[in-house]
Structures are given as structure tokens and as C-alpha cells.
Amino acid sequence: MASKTLLVARREFLENVRTKTFWLGILALPALLAISLGAGVVLAKLKETKSYAVLDLSQDGIGARIERAARTPDTKDMMQLLRGTGLPQKLQEIKAKYQDVTEPGTDGRDREMPDEMRRELQRAMLDIPASDFEKLMEHGSAATSSDKFEFVDLAELELADRPIEEQRKKLQELVEAKKLFAFFEIGADPLKRLDDFRYVSNNVTDSALRKNYDAAATSVVQKMRIEDAGIDARIARSLQEVVRFREQKLGAGGAAEDVKAGDKASKWAPVGFVYLLWIAIMTAAQMLLTNTVEEKSNRIIEVLLSSVSPLQLMAGKVWGIAATGMTLVLSWVACALLGVWMAPKLIPGLDLPLLDIIGDPLYLVSFVGYFLAGYLLYAAILVGLGSVTNSLKEAQNLLQPIFVILIVPLVSMLFLVEEPNGTVAKVLSYIPLFTPFTMMNRAGGPPEAYEYVLTSALLLVSIWLAFRAAGKVFRIGVLMTGNPPKLKEIVSWLRER
Template structure:
């Protein structure tokens, strides 16, 4: 075979694919998604807190207790997020005595009071700024879930059905989005009358109802204890006393489940990329081959080059196009990880660490290229037999099902941490070996499995190229002949000289 002819066919194949609009649209999908993802996330996120008003006709202070409880819960959540942020970026030196630099604890009311007394989130962020290195993103303050507001005048004097009508009227007539979305009414006879009413413009979260019930239940119990002779202060202590709880949990991203997901993110993504790029480039190669056969260009090509040179040129051209797509996508992911800040960068950076060793990089490169050759050769064989795109798609469907369905189950099993018999089988079946090995690199695969499956895959590719070469040579000029299974098997048994 003449290598110059192979390169000439490869360049022609690449030029043909690069002229397709679908190629450029596909190439730009990931860069556009990485660029627009954070913007769309911020745009679509519901950042406005739910507006709540409490009409407390009992005068017992239940409204203030309810608002204080929700405020405490949100402050406690803020402290947990701030603590994880300080730990993730090693910023505890900002104030080692502050509760938000002390991880693995449940924040008590005393912690919340100390946090507010020290200046709250504004003071904490000011201290963090003194030690935050360049490149570390600023802490994003979580949005409040609820915002309490005084009752509108329309609700203060309304009673019974009139109150319900007034509440529904506020929900219906709210052009400026300022009216309450949840209205809680505490009856005048409370606590003797314990029926609490809730009116809402939409479904009420279960967490809101459970917190409301918990606060009012504690209030009722405190009053009952006081009636039985327990002083108000003592009754409050009985309701609020709780043990000090310490929590021993992994650092952010350090949990067993989180570690598995982080380590597997890039290998599984590579499996998906290999699968998608094979489907796309395979369809492009098929389209080019069908056009050559329908336009009678095959005869002209075979007058200048051999069938084997044509086949290897097509494989090489498709492989280069696939690597171009991979390079652009990986480059964009690298820019998103190291040249930007935000959730995407924080996700990609730790995911790249497990695959940064030279051995893993070599394994990824080998199995990615081998997988491309393994599946692309099947598409080249289909292209040599099909006289139209509809016929080619008929051949492609069973091939795609044979590849996609098992791979889907495989990736789900790897994500779930399942390393059972099916995953082992996929690792050693050459058609699925590249996807299985790439997906398992993050969760862990034995060195002997890596080498052994690579050797089996390499031998399978050699055998495949010999058989596909026979089929390719025998099918190129057989236009108008429907390739039955018997004819395909006959062509596979022929030697190249017998074509």
C-alpha cells in the first residue's frame, strides 16, 4: 500500500466532512453550552424568596416566634455553607475562633447569636477577603427561602369567609409581585383554639408546614408546662434544651459517594464523547461513501488507488475529524476549569486530578483511538455495501442498538459503583471494551485487566481490519446488489486476491 495515497484519501475525507454544516454545529455545541450554562442557570434560577405574612390575632407572639425560627434555620444553613467554603479553599485562617471555620458541628442557638453579634455574613466575608488567594471564587450568599412582611390592611379586619376572599384577592391581583404568597392566620382564641389556617397562592412546601407545626407545638407545650406550675423560663428551657452534637463527615468532595462521582466524571464523560463522536462521524462517513457510490465515483477512485488504500484513508480521515472534535471539546473544558470561576470550574478541576498521571493519560489515549478504529471500521464496511442513505441507515440501526444499549447500562452501573459480572463482561468484549475501560478508570481497574483487555482489543482490531478489508474490496463495485447475509459471509471468506 502507498501511504501517500492513504493520506490523500484522508485529506479528501476530512475536507468533505468539514464542509458539512452539521459538523460545525456539532463542534460548537459544547463550547456554547459551557459559555451559556452559568448564564442560563442564573437567569432561570428562582432567586426571589417566598413572601409570607402572619396574621396573629391572639397577641401571643406566635408570629414573632415563627419568623425567628425561619431566620435561625436560614442562618444555620448559611453557616454550614460558609464552613464548607472555608474548608474547601483552606480559608480557616480568616478567624479560627469563628463558628463558621469550625467544621463537623451542629450550630447551636448560641453559635447563631455569636455569629450575628460579630457582624454576621458581612463581617465574615470581610475577614475572608484578607486571606482569600487570587483565583479562589468569592463566596456566594445563599438566597433566603422566605421573607416575612407585615399583614396588608385588607386582612387585618376581615373575618371568616371575608378573610378567605381577601386572601385570594391578594393572590389574584398582584401586578408588582409584592403581595404575600403564603398567609398564616392564628385565631384570636389561640392557644385554646389550635386551628391554624394557611392560605397560599401555590403549593406550600412540606418543610414550611412542618416547621410551622414544630414552632407552634413547642409554644403550646411551653404554655401547658407553665399552667402546671413550671415557670416560663423553666418551661422554655425544657422545650429548647438539646445535646451538643458533633458531626464527623468527609470534607467537601471527600465522601465515598462524592469521591466516586468526582473521580469518574471525566472518564465517563470521555465514554460519552467517544460514543457521540463515533455516531456523528460514522454518519458523515456513510454519507460520503453513499454519495461516491451513487455518483459512480468509486470506479474513478479505484483506477488510481487500491481498495485497501481507500479504506484506510477513510478510517484515517474520520479518526482525525473525531480527534479534532475531541481536542476542541477538551480545550473548552480546560478553559472552563482553569480560566474561569464558578460552579463548572469547581466541578471540573477536582475531576481532572485522578487522570493526570502519565499512565492514565496513555491508557485514555489508547482506548479512545482503539475504540474509534473498532467502530469506524464497521461504518466503513456498511458504507461499502449501501447504495442509498436509507439502506445505510437500515444497516446502522442494529449496529447502534448493539453499541448504545449495553453502554447505557454499563455507564449507569459504573456511576452506581457496581463492579459486577456484567461490567466485567463488557470489559473483555472488544466492541464494548473501550467504553468499559474508559468508564472504569475513575472508579478503579486492576492493571492486569487494563493490559489484558488492551491486548485483546488490539488483536480484535487486527482481525476486524482484515475481514472488513475483504468485505470492502468485494462490495465496492457490487452496486445494485442487495447484500444478503449469505453474500456478506461469502465476501468475508474471500481473500483480497480473489476479489
């Protein structure tokens, strides 16, 4: 008996896997992801250079100082930060450790960094406390974005010796004519008042330039005021110091330990998995639906039912498509691993140890396991639906409520990452339709072992119940033609023994 189920499953699997469109579909997603990532990098590089001018109303020409500050980010602050993280010493140590192998050879050329050293360097980066890492990233992005802005001297615009009013009028015209992205007005007396600092631009959404200048002007004005007040530089620095709480968590032994930058990255990793899970489950379940409806509408179902029982047929279809979906999922996992392995070799600047995060067994096992469980639950529902409809159009109408339900895991995806063990996360975990997505989503937490046990048990029971119901509906629905049955009729089928 089981061998007939296997025959049906094998046919379903081969029919899908043998087509070119299936493999194109499998490769399309990673390819699109790679293209969009690549496009993002290229676009960032291509981003138009924005030119701006500065109208300096101040007596002592602080505009030039601010401009200088904006050009050169505060490396002192950054260095101080770095020293606090202990990263430079660590980098030194690693460098020393691998000195023998990295020293220039006799030919004077640099030798390539060994993989082991590269990994150690990456790990050292991820060991930085998360709060410091965020600050460093801010500095980094400010430094890169400042390349995108081009300062235009008033002399270049032949405005240097004109009266202020004329300069302002001319600059406004240039902004209006889109010759300039923006211009800044430095206030007349920064030591006393700051309300006449102005930024004039017709682009109200892109605020990167203004923020960059805000920070530069703040540091210059603060320095001027400190000097003016005759405050000792050391006292001033201590006054200006910003409080930043050191982010810690409780480790395995109950001792507090710093939250590492790597911890944060690994927390976000589930979002990618949830998204893939969603796509994979939907793809496979819809494949099953389409397939059932087609088989029913071209009447081949009757020939099949003269050889196999309805339950064998249903089980064969469900497992055949499960195998197809598994091929899809495993291909994606392989693509992801390959991508993470290849990316640093293709793009020299990109050296993230993502492999460690994506390769985390908890994520991979959860991904594959929850794909199977989630697929089976939705498969039971969709194969039942498919069996009572006569055309894809009818089936799609019935699918709409399912899609409404499925929006929940997508909407809650980002929210759940921030609170993986919050009440909402816990409640959603116990609703079987959401269990696979929510538990995958929470994997960064991770949830307690008992939660895995309870939610899995609930999910498995639901799958079993759903298949019992689907079997009853399928048995009758699959041979029906004409109008789809009313809900009342379906309920009466479910009551049948």
C-alpha cells in the first residue's frame, strides 16, 4: 500500500524538479538577493555628489573652521573609543602572532594574509562591545558620506567680495536652479546666539549633509566657547563626556558579560530565515494547491483513484511536494553558504564572518524542521481547499483568508527580533499556524527548551488533526464537479466517520 503512495510522491517530485522553471525559480531568489545587494553597493558609490556653499556672517570667519571640521571627522574621539574597546592591542597581538607568515618576502612583495589570521581579525571585531560598535559605525558612515558632499567656495562662484545681501540672493537663485544642492548660513555671533544658523535646500528628505554640518559646527562652536570662557581643556573634555551604558547580558554561569557586536548580528539573522521560510512554505503549499486543482480539472484524478485510494493519493502528493520544497530549501541553504564563502573573495573589502552566524546549527536545523512542519500544516489546509474547487480562480478566492492570516508573521518579524521572549512572541508561538515562523523568529533569543517542546507538540497535533480533516474533505471533494460545496456541506463531511 505504502509503495503506491511512494509512486505518486515520486512522480510529483520528478515532474516539478525536472522542469527548467523550477531551477530558475530556485536560483532566482539568491540571484535577486545578490543583485540587489550588489546594486546597493554600486548605488551608494554612484550617489550623486552634492555641492553646497557656505555664507559666513560671523566676524572671525568660523565658517572655514567648521568646513575643516566637517571634512575631517573627529578622529580623536574615534581613537579614544577604539582604545576603550581594547581592539588596537588585540589587533597588534594578532599581527605579532602571524608576523612570520605575513612579513614581506625576499622579493619585497607583501604576502597574502592566512585565512586563520583573517578569521581571528574578524572575530576580534565582533568581540567589541555592541554599544561601542554602534558608535564606531556612526563614525564610519559619517566619514563615508562626507565624500559625497562637495564644498564650493564663494570665490569660485565669483561672489567673494559682494555685499551679503547680494551673495544670499545669488545663492538662493543657484539652489532654485538646482546648481547647488544647498547652502549654509553661519550665524553672526556664535558665541552668543545660534538661532541665525540656517540651512537652505529644496530637498527636504535628504538630511545627511545637514546632520554632518550640525555635528561639525557644534564641535567648533563648543571649542570656541570653552576658549572664550577660559576653561581648562581637560575640564572641558570631562564636562563634554557622554554617558554610554555598557550593554551586558547574563551568561551561562550567571555572570554579567559584555554584549558583543557579534551577538547583535546573530540576533538579526533569524529575520532572513523567517523570510525565506515564509517564501518556501508558500511556494510549496501553493504548488500543491495548483497541482491538485489541475489534476482535478483535467479529470486524471478518476484514473488515479481506480488504482490508489484517495488517502494514498493525497499522501503521495503531499510528500512529493514536500520533497520538492525540501530541494528548494536545501538549495537556498547551499546558495547562502556558498555566497557567504564566496563574497569575501569576490569583494575584497567585505570581510564579515557571517558564515559562523548563518552556519549556526540551531538556525539551520530550525529552518529545515520548521519548513517541513509549516509546510505540512499549510499543505493539509490547501490540499483540502484544492480538492473542493474546480479551477485555479476558485481556489485563489478561497486562498485569500489564508493570506490574511499569513501577513501576521511578516508584520511581526522585526518586532519579534527585538523582543524574542516578550509576551506577544510567546503567545504567537502557541498558535500552530504561526509557530514555525515565530519560533524561527525567536531563535536569536533563544526560547527555553520547554517552549520548543510544547510548541512542537502542539504543532504536531495540529498537523495530525488537519490531515484527518483534509483526508475527509479530499475523499469526497476530489470527485465533485459543479459549484464548490457550501461550508455546511464540508462540515457534514468532517462529521462522517
